[in-house]
Amino acid sequence: MITMAEIARLTGVSQPTVSRVLNGNKAVNPEIRERVLACAREHEFQPNVMAQSLVGSKTHLIGVVVTDIGNAFFADLVKHIEQAAGQAGYSMILFNSGYDRDHEKECLDVVRRYRVDGLIVVPVEAESAQWKEQVAKLEIPAVVITRKASGMDSFYVDHAEAGAQAARHLCEQEYEEFLFLGNTADEKYIGFEQILKELRKGVSTHLTVITAKDTEQVRDALERHFSKHQGPTGIFAYNDRRAVQVLGLLEQMRIRIPEEAGVVGFDNTYMCEYLYPKLSSIAQPNQKMAELAVTRLLERLEHPEETKKLDHPLHAELICRESSDRVGRKENEK
Amino acid sequence: MITMAEIARLTGVSQPTVSRVLNGNKAVNPEIRERVLACAREHEFQPNVMAQSLVGSKTHLIGVVVTDIGNAFFADLVKHIEQAAGQAGYSMILFNSGYDRDHEKECLDVVRRYRVDGLIVVPVEAESAQWKEQVAKLEIPAVVITRKASGMDSFYVDHAEAGAQAARHLCEQEYEEFLFLGNTADEKYIGFEQILKELRKGVSTHLTVITAKDTEQVRDALERHFSKHQGPTGIFAYNDRRAVQVLGLLEQMRIRIPEEAGVVGFDNTYMCEYLYPKLSSIAQPNQKMAELAVTRLLERLEHPEETKKLDHPLHAELICRESSDRVGRKENEK
DNA sequence: TTGTAGGCGTTATCAT
């Protein structure tokens, strides 16, 4: 691989001159400029970023650490990060923490070895003081994405608000009983339950929670719910995966959708469109989130002194499809 | 960020001594060793890979260029690559070519700037001579994954063989008519059709091909097929996405699965397990493929002189589930 | 066992 020194030798000038030419510095004889450029082109010169970074202290690398690259949601996020960063001339070293704090720490160490200019992270535990300290030690701008970490730049979807949307939607669709699949610690549940309470005040309503993931257990729980409660049930699942599972089980149980039960998923996976019935789902603004995070990071890189932290919750958007369009369905039947 | 020179100053030794200690070189006074190690630990020293690579000409970076990180299949692949590489002490710079040759070329240029030690690529066009030349110019070991590129190390699933498996399976399940969703240029189709011809020699059989992706068009095509052909139909879709779509449409058309139609997808997405009926699908050995690719790359890194190229097709595996278990279903009903 | 010297490929700061 050709170096500046080599080009200098070939063209009979000094190496710094080559540097000037290649970096577009005006102050250089047009003749020499051409000669050098020609030589560089011929040998397809590419500057050695390692050397550049050694002197300039900019690597043009951003470290990205996520909890699970295999997950379609994060994969999509990473894709948009790569794109936004690439446009700004930054490349991405990617690490997978695998939801493991220890491994996450190792990733941070490696990131440090590469002297990346900045960091974008999906933390395993966003509010862990220990983790925050580890990140702070890197002494580089870091932005958290997908989660809220107080005291740090964070771009994330407000899950409670998303849960609230789901609740509002299911109420509008005139469901009378409710079911949540997921963990009650999930912000989505908090928001879901709260709005439900408000909207169904005084009316007899039940909210069943299913924590299980195993299909048989979910089936049992569903059967118990439907044997106890007759009214049409609005179901909200913490992700599309679970929602699809429920869709299949309801089908088996011969429960009509959306008449007797309505289902809303989360993530708005491509599958939603292909299922029958099409699955309503809550979409996170992935691209926007990624772009905002990158933009913010670049901003910080240019103004390291700026110390105010951004807390930037984004809104999810509920996409209503057949699986929960109870009112629309009724209209049609008229 | 602390440097070796700084540690040297703090501990009153020379910088090379620090280097020796930190690199586990035996020949150093135990006392000094301890002193240096303590200091390094205290300041959480991490070597500057940029500097290391500058002198040692090893970056411990591998460049990974894929056509679409957002795709769950590639995301999973990337995850396993990251893991395997990480275990060997390599990190990954990841690029997304977006199926665009021009952008792919740009990625290769950036990769070159970082002087990565090796390359793992999912090429946009595996047999493009121009592309191969571009890769060759990098003068680093490169392995192709997911596709076969003659003259280069390639790890990929034999799609024709996978199609053949699908055909064999659907015949064993006693389907009499057949349907393929996808492109006829797809190796999967080639293998599928060929085996079908062999196995159904002399018997009246039809093989319908649906190229459309749009739901309405697919529905029309399906309806046309089923109005013309009465026998139970074995359906093979080029990916799970399409298979799910078909599953939904068949459901709408009140065609019983797996009795009247059997469906086999491709990629064995997690969804398969959650659908009703559960979707049979062909699984690619992602992890194995990724590990083999990384292993091979490391091998090449250690023996750059070795010039023989590996062509390594892997076998896909058909996972039979409810959507195509016609015979098993019949057995059960007895 | 330890320190000195040189060099990796750049950029930046001087002179010239």
Place this chain on the structure above:
DNA sequence: ATGATAACGCCTACAA
């Protein structure tokens, strides 16, 4: 306008 020269952080002789 151009060329020496130093410096970035590290490693590898070589010398002591």
